[in-house]
Amino acid sequence: MTPGEDTLQTLPASLMTAVEALGSTFGERLVERTEFRGELTLSVDPAAWLDILTFCRDDGSTAFDQLDSLLGDHLPERAEAPFAVVAHLLSHTYGHRLRVKTALAEGQALPSVTGLWPSAGFDEREAWEMFGVVFAGHPDLRRLLTTDDFEGFPLRKDFPLKGTVGGRVRTDLRGKI
Amino acid sequence: MNEERPFLTVRDGLLQPALEEAAQPGGRLCLPYGEAAGGEPMGGPVHFPGGIAMPVQIERVLGFGRSFSFWPLLFGLACCAIEMMAMGGSRFDISRFGMEAMRASPRQADGMIIAGWCSTKMAPRVVRLYEQIPDPKWVLAMGSCAISGNIWDTYSIVQGIDSLIPVDVYVPGCPPRPEALWQGLEMIRDRIKQSRHAYDGLRRIPARDLLAASAGEEPCAPDASSAPTPIAAPAAGTTA
Numbered sequence: 001m002t003p004g005e006d007t008l009q010t011l012p013a014s015l016m017t018a019v020e021a022l023g024s025t026f027g028e029r030l031v032e033r034t035e036f037r038g039e040l041t042l043s044v045d046p047a048a049w050l051d052i053l054t055f056c057r058d059d060g061s062t063a064f065d066q067l068d069s070l071l072g073d074h075l076p077e078r079a080e081a082p083f084a085v086v087a088h089l090l091s092h093t094y095g096h097r098l099r100v101k102t103a104l105a106e107g108q109a110l111p112s113v114t115g116l117w118p119s120a121g122f123d124e125r126e127a128w129e130m131f132g133v134v135f136a137g138h139p140d141l142r143r144l145l146t147t148d149d150f151e152g153f154p155l156r157k158d159f160p161l162k163g164t165v166g167g168r169v170r171t172d173l174r175g176k177i
Numbered sequence: 178m179n180e181e182r183p184f185l186t187v188r189d190g191l192l193q194p195a196l197e198e199a200a201q202p203g204g205r206l207c208l209p210y211g212e213a214a215g216g217e218p219m220g221g222p223v224h225f226p227g228g229i230a231m232p233v234q235i236e237r238v239l240g241f242g243r244s245f246s247f248w249p250l251l252f253g254l255a256c257c258a259i260e261m262m263a264m265g266g267s268r269f270d271i272s273r274f275g276m277e278a279m280r281a282s283p284r285q286a287d288g289m290i291i292a293g294w295c296s297t298k299m300a301p302r303v304v305r306l307y308e309q310i311p312d313p314k315w316v317l318a319m320g321s322c323a324i325s326g327n328i329w330d331t332y333s334i335v336q337g338i339d340s341l342i343p344v345d346v347y348v349p350g351c352p353p354r355p356e357a358l359w360q361g362l363e364m365i366r367d368r369i370k371q372s373r374h375a376y377d378g379l380r381r382i383p384a385r386d387l388l389a390a391s392a393g394e395e396p397c398a399p400d401a402s403s404a405p406t407p408i409a410a411p412a413a414g415t416t417a
Contacts, residue, residue: 154333
């Protein structure tokens, strides 16, 4: 049992049911379960990322029909798995929310969830361009916010904070804008 | 001169000989000024890109009218646009000066207010909007970010919009109060009355020079014989 188990009582009853269903289905692949002020976070095995999120969307007890956001993170103090991908889920059926995290090593690919929620397309593009997390199976993994010829991943902690680096102003974009 | 016309038009006497000369085969439009226009001290013609020159007193009349109907482009980049909206609202009310008609199309605008930071992704769009505004046009850089990049000395922000397009008036502040923008617009109006433009000594747009340099071409000058020394366009990547 995780330390957060005692405080699970403050969670909504529907979310407790959903977590029990997730735990009985995936078991050890739910690496960690934490709760903070009534918000539940599950850390999961990246190999089970797509299975768990598919279950979250399709199972009747979870029914997370909306992906609020999907984002990347860089934690260089974690030498083994410095990158993280976080998905925030919302269920309109029950009104409960869930945060699902996974830890990734440098260059480790994560399956895309654009097949579950099409809105993940832009989020995964942004997480890829800012952190270099590759989403396998993404239909259109291009840069979203920076220029097409940008070099580097600007939200990594080792990216230079100061100076115009990585990209430059493009003026030869006739017909593209 | 037609006595029934209260205002000066191009069909009236001053421009008529030049227009007739230009209508001849091989004729070139060369508008009169100085001695040819009656000997009044006028200080030379006003040049526009493309080799067109206008006598100064015509330009003064036009500038007087233009200064009361300067229509900026409806274009806000960042938080400075909030102050620009306040300037358009009832408290500060730029409609007192004929500037309230912010045009949503650059082809109807007389100039633009660069209100906020400009990212490298947005920069080509800003340049394109500037180029779509018909001459004569005036540009106001509003706020520290548009002037120098401010604290955003980072990977994604243009370090001063004047590295890409010519700027007439700089309004510092973070963001500037609407009063400061008002004063900047008054300075724009003075320049309109004087027919002074940021591109007068430039005759070219720095962004297009960067483009020509990247393509290995000579920068195009509309009038190479009399073109002044171009202002060195600071490349966006030279920040230390």
